[in-house]
Amino acid sequence: MTDKPVVLMPEDIQRIMGKDAQRNNILAAKMVAEIVKTTLGPKGMDKMLVSPTGDIIVTNDGVTILDEMQIEHPAAKMMVEIAKTQESEVGDGTTTAVMIAGKLLENAEKLLDKKIHPTVITKGYRMAAEKCQEILNEISLKITSEDEEILKQVAMTAMTGKGAEDSRERFADIIVKAVKQVQANGKVDLNDIKIEKARGEGIRDTELISGIVLDKEKVSADMPIVIQDAQIALIDFPLELKTPEIDTKISISSPEQLQSFIAQEEKAIKDMVDKIKESGANVIFCQKGIDDFAQYLLSKENIYACRRVAKSDLEKTAKATGGKIVSNLSELTQFELGNAQFVEEVKRGEDVMTYIKGCQNPKALTILIHGGTEHVIDEIERAIKDGLGDVVSSLKTRLVVPGGGAIEVEIAKRLREFGQSLSGREQLAVEEFASALEFIPVTLAENAGIDPIDILTELKSRHDSGEKNAGLNLFTNKVENVLEARIIEPYKIKSQAIDSASEVAIMILRIDDVVASSGGSGGRSAGGLPPGMAGMD
Ligand code: ADP
Ligand code: MG
Numbered sequence: 373m374t375d376k377p378v379v380l381m382p383e384d385i386q387r388i389m390g391k392d393a394q395r396n397n398i399l400a401a402k403m404v405a406e407i408v409k410t411t412l413g414p415k416g417m418d419k420m421l422v423s424p425t426g427d428i429i430v431t432n433d434g435v436t437i438l439d440e441m442q443i444e445h446p447a448a449k450m451m452v453e454i455a456k457t458q459e460s461e462v463g464d465g466t467t468t469a470v471m472i473a474g475k476l477l478e479n480a481e482k483l484l485d486k487k488i489h490p491t492v493i494t495k496g497y498r499m500a501a502e503k504c505q506e507i508l509n510e511i512s513l514k515i516t517s518e519d520e521e522i523l524k525q526v527a528m529t530a531m532t533g534k535g536a537e538d539s540r541e542r543f544a545d546i547i548v549k550a551v552k553q554v555q556a557n558g559k560v561d562l563n564d565i566k567i568e569k570a571r572g573e574g575i576r577d578t579e580l581i582s583g584i585v586l587d588k589e590k591v592s593a594d595m596p597i598v599i600q601d602a603q604i605a606l607i608d609f610p611l612e613l614k615t616p617e618i619d620t621k622i623s624i625s626s627p628e629q630l631q632s633f634i635a636q637e638e639k640a641i642k643d644m645v646d647k648i649k650e651s652g653a654n655v656i657f658c659q660k661g662i663d664d665f666a667q668y669l670l671s672k673e674n675i676y677a678c679r680r681v682a683k684s685d686l687e688k689t690a691k692a693t694g695g696k697i698v699s700n701l702s703e704l705t706q707f708e709l710g711n712a713q714f715v716e717e718v719k720r721g722e723d724v725m726t727y728i729k730g731c732q733n734p735k736a737l738t739i740l741i742h743g744g745t746e747h748v749i750d751e752i753e754r755a756i757k758d759g760l761g762d763v764v765s766s767l768k769t770r771l772v773v774p775g776g777g778a779i780e781v782e783i784a785k786r787l788r789e790f791g792q793s794l795s796g797r798e799q800l801a802v803e804e805f806a807s808a809l810e811f812i813p814v815t816l817a818e819n820a821g822i823d824p825i826d827i828l829t830e831l832k833s834r835h836d837s838g839e840k841n842a843g844l845n846l847f848t849n850k851v852e853n854v855l856e857a858r859i860i861e862p863y864k865i866k867s868q869a870i871d872s873a874s875e876v877a878i879m880i881l882r883i884d885d886v887v888a889s890s891g892g893s894g895g896r897s898a899g900g901l902p903p904g905m906a907g908m909d
Contacts, residue, residue, distance in 0.1 A: 397447035404451040405474020414533030415820035434466030435459040463761020465865035473873035475811040479804035496801020501874035512771040512863045525858040527759035534755035546580040564736040577742040583731040585738045588678040589724035594671035604710040605653035612663035645669040691736035771863035776854040777813025778843030
C-alpha cells in the first residue's frame with residue numbers, strides 16, 4: 373500500500389485552472405482594451421511609442437499601438453489578433469473591435485460572479501452576435517458607387533481626429549477620386565494606389581498624382597531633368613553585359629585582341645541602346661542595373677533612365693501609363709511603350725524622386741503625402757489608409773451605417789427586444805452583450821470630456837422614440853441625427869468588429885485550464901506561463 377504520486381506531466385509544466393484561469397485571461401483582455409480605450413474617436417488621445425532602438429511613433433491607431441507593444445500574455449495576444457483581423461479585413465475600426473471584446477469579457481465576469489455558468493454565457497453571446505448581424509443588415513443604408521458625396525463623408529469620418537484635421541476635406545476628395553479612378557469592374561485593388569511620402573511643405577500640399585512617383589533618381593546627371601510627352605519603356609532585364617556566373621578567363625595575347633574584345637562589348641551595349649531608341653522611347657525604367665557605358669549612351673540620346681526600380685513599382689507604372697513590361701529587347705516596339713505628359717526628376721532637400729505625371733486614364737496612381745516631419749507624415753499616411761480602406765469597403769458592400777455610436781445604440785436596443793423573447797439566463801447574456809455595444813458611445817463621450825451617463829441616457833431615449841440615427845456628434849458635442857452631421861461609417865467595420873470580438877470573447881470564456889510548458893532551459897520566449905500569469909494560486 374504505497375502512496376506513490378501519479379505523475380501526468382513533467383515538473384516544469386505550469387498550470388492554472390478553473391476560475392483562476394478564467395479570471396486571469398479576462399483581466400488580461402480587459403487590460404488590452406483599456407490600453408486603446410483613450411484613443412477611440414475624434415477626441416481620442418495619441419500614444420507615443422518608443423522602440424528599443426529609439427524610433428518614435430506617435431499614433432492613435434489601435435492596431436499600430438498593440439502591434440508595437442509586444443504583448444506576451446496568451447489571452448491578450450488573442451485580443452491583438454482581433455485588431456489585426458480588423459485591419460486586414462477592413463483597414464479601420466481596430467480600436468472599436470478590441471474594445472467591444474474587452475467589454476464583452478468584463479460583462480461576462482459580472483455574470484460569472486452571479487454564478488452563471490460560462491457555457492450559458494457563451495450560448496447567449498453567440499445568439500446575440502448572430503442577431504446583431506441580422507439587425508445590422510436590416511438597418512444599414514444602401515448606397516451606389518455614384519454616391520460620391522457619401523463616400524467622401526465616409527473618408528472624412530475615418531480621418532476625423534487623426535492629425536489630418538484641416539485638410540480632411542481635401543484628403544477625402546483625393547481618396548474618392550483615386551478609388552474611382554482605379555476601380556475596374558466594380559472592384560478596387562488597393563495595390564493600385566501607391567502612397568509615397570515627401571518631406572517638406574505642409575500636409576495640405578498632399579496631392580493626387582495621375583501617375584506614379586518613384587523614389588528614384590535618374591542614373592546620370594547628364595540626362596534631361598524633364599521629358600515632355602514621355603514615351604516610356606519598362607524593362608525587367610539589365611542593360612549591361614551578362615557577368616558570367618562562374619569565373620571565366622579570357623586569354624588575350626595582343627593589344628589588338630583586347631581592343632577588339634572591348635569594342636565587341638561596347639557594340640553589344642550600343643545595339644541595346646539603339647534598339648531602345650528605335651522604339652521611340654525617351655524614358656526607360658529598368659528593374660535591374662544599367663552599366664556606365666549604357667548610361668553614357670542613353671544620356672547622349674537624351675533618354676531619361678532609372679535603374680533598380682522595384683518590380684511592384686514597375687508594375688504600377690505599367691498600369692498607370694498603359695505600357696507593357698518587356699523581358700526581351702527584341703520585343704520592344706512603340707506599342708509596348710507607356711505614355712505620360714511628362715517625366716521629371718524632383719529634388720526636395722536630400723530626397724530625389726521621379727514623377728511620372730499626367731497619364732491618360734491611369735489604372736494606378738499615387739497619393740503623394742507632404743508633411744514637415746516623418747512622424748507627421750506617418751500618421752497622415754495611417755489616416756489616409758483608414759480613409760481608403762473605408763471607402764473601398766463601402767463600395768464593396770454598398771452599405772454604410774451612422775457613426776457616433778448611433779448604430780451601436782440602435783443595435784443594442786433591438787438586441788434587448790430580442791432578449792425579451794428568450795427565457796432564462798441567456799437573456800442576461802444578451803442583455804450584457806447589448807450594453808457592451810453601448811460602451812462605444814460611452815467612451816466617445818468620455819474621451820471628449822462629456823458626461824457619458826447623460827449622453828447614453830439621451831441616446832437611449834431618442835432611439836426609443838424612433839430616432840434611429842441619433843448619435844453623439846463630437847463636432848457639436850450634442851446628440852443629433854449623425855447622418856445629417858455627415859458622420860458615416862462602412863457597414864463592414866461594425867459587422868467585422870462584432871464578429872471577431874464575440875468570437876474571441878467566447879473563446880476566452882471557454883478556457884478553464886492553461887497548461888504551459890517551459891520548454892527546458894527557460895527564458896520568456898521559450899514558453900511557460902508569461903509574466904503576470906505565473907504565480908497565481
Ligand atoms: P477605430 O480604431 O475603431 O476606427 P477611431 O479612433 O477611428 O477608432 O474612432 C472611431 C469612432 O469614432 C467611431 O465610432 C466613429 O463613429 C466615431 N466618430 C468619428 N467621427 C466622429 C464625430 N465627428 N463625432 C462623433 N463620433 C465620431
Ligand atoms: Mg478609425
